[in-house]
Amino acid sequence: MAGTRSPTERPLSPHLEIYRLTFTFLMSGFHRVTGFVLYFGMAIPVAWLLAAAAGPEWFDFVNGLIGTFLGRLVLFGYSWGLIHHMLGGVRHLIWDTGRGLDLVSIEVFARATIIGSAALTAALWLAAYALGGL
Amino acid sequence: MRLRTPLGNARGLGSAHEGTEVFWTQRLTSIASIPLTFFLVGSCLYLIGADYEAARAFISSVFAAPALILVVIVFVWHMCIGMEEILVDYVHSPALKFAGLIFNIFFSVFLGLTGVYAILKLSFGA
Ligand code: HEM
Numbered sequence: 001m002a003g004t005r006s007p008t009e010r011p012l013s014p015h016l017e018i019y020r021l022t023f024t025f026l027m028s029g030f031h032r033v034t035g036f037v038l039y040f041g042m043a044i045p046v047a048w049l050l051a052a053a054a055g056p057e058w059f060d061f062v063n064g065l066i067g068t069f070l071g072r073l074v075l076f077g078y079s080w081g082l083i084h085h086m087l088g089g090v091r092h093l094i095w096d097t098g099r100g101l102d103l104v105s106i107e108v109f110a111r112a113t114i115i116g117s118a119a120l121t122a123a124l125w126l127a128a129y130a131l132g133g134l
Numbered sequence: 135m136r137l138r139t140p141l142g143n144a145r146g147l148g149s150a151h152e153g154t155e156v157f158w159t160q161r162l163t164s165i166a167s168i169p170l171t172f173f174l175v176g177s178c179l180y181l182i183g184a185d186y187e188a189a190r191a192f193i194s195s196v197f198a199a200p201a202l203i204l205v206v207i208v209f210v211w212h213m214c215i216g217m218e219e220i221l222v223d224y225v226h227s228p229a230l231k232f233a234g235l236i237f238n239i240f241f242s243v244f245l246g247l248t249g250v251y252a253i254l255k256l257s258f259g260a
Pocket of ligand 1: 031032033034035036038039042082085086087088089090092093160164165167168171209210212213214215216217219220
C-alpha cells in the first residue's frame with residue numbers, strides 16, 4: 001500500500017509488557033526460566049561425575065558439599081526445576097502434535113504442570129529420606 | 135552448468151529452506167530427555183548412602199555407563215540449542231549476542247566432554 005497515508009493510529013504489534021499477567025502466561029515463562037536454570041545446573045551432575053573420576057578424596061569432598069543444608073537446598077531446587085521443565089516439555093510436545101491448544105486444555109496443562117511437579121518432587125525427596133540418606 | 139530447473143531446485147524445500155533441523159533436534163532431544171531424566175533420578179536414589187567404591191562400581195557398570203553418557207550428551211545438546219534460542223530472542227546488541235553464543239558453545243562442549251571423560255575414566259581408567 002505504498003503511498004497511502006492514514007491519520008488514524010494503527011495498532012502496534014503487542015509487546016510483552018502490555019499483556020495481563022495470567023497463570024498460563026506465568027507457566028509459559030517458567031518453562032524458559034527452568035530451562036535457563038537447568039543450563040547452569042548441568043554443572044552439578046558433571047562436577048559430581050568428575051569428582052568420582054578424580055578419586056575418593058574429591059568424591060567425598062563434593063558429596064560433603066551436597067550434604068550441607070545449602071547443598072541440599074540447591075539439589076532440591078535442581079530436582080524441582082528438572083521435573084517441572086520435563087512436565088512443561090511434555091506439554092510442549094503434545095502441543096506440537098496440534099492437540100490441546102484450546103483454552104480449557106491450556107489451563108488444565110498449566111495446573112497439571114505446577115501441581116504435578118510439586119507432588120513428584122515431594123515424593124522424590126520423601127523417598128530419598130526414607131531410603132535413609134542424604 | 136546446472137541442469138536443474140529453478141522449479142526443481144525449489145520443490146520440497148518449503149518456505150523455511152533450512153533451519154528446521156534445529157526445531158527437529160530440539161524435539162528429538164526433548165523426547166530423549168524424558169526417559170533419561172527418570173534414569174538419572176533413579177540412579178541418584180539408588181546411590182544414596184553409597185560409598186566411593188559402590189558409586190564407582192555403579193557408574194562404570196555396563197548397564198549404567200552408556201546410559202549416563204547419553205544423559206550427558208543429550209542434556210548438553212538440548213540445553214545448548216535452548217540457550218541459543220534464548221540468546222537470539224533477548225540479546226539484541228550484536229557484540230553481546232555473539233559473546234553469548236560463543237560462551238554457550240564453549241560451556242556446552244566443556245560440560246559435555248568433561249562429563250563423558252569422567253564416565254569413561256571410571257570405566258576404563260586405572
Ligand atoms: C527432562 C526432559 C526435558 C524435556 C521434555 C524438555 C523439553 C523442552 C522443550 C519442548 C523445550 C522447547 C520449549 C519451547 O519451544 O519454547 C525446551 C527448552 C529448553 N530446555 Fe528443555 N527439556 C528437558 C530437559 C532439559 C534439561 C535437563 C535442560 C538443561 C540441562 C534443559 C534446558 C532447556 C533450555 C535452556 C531450553 C530453552 C528454553 C526456551 O526456549 O524456552 N531442558 N525443553
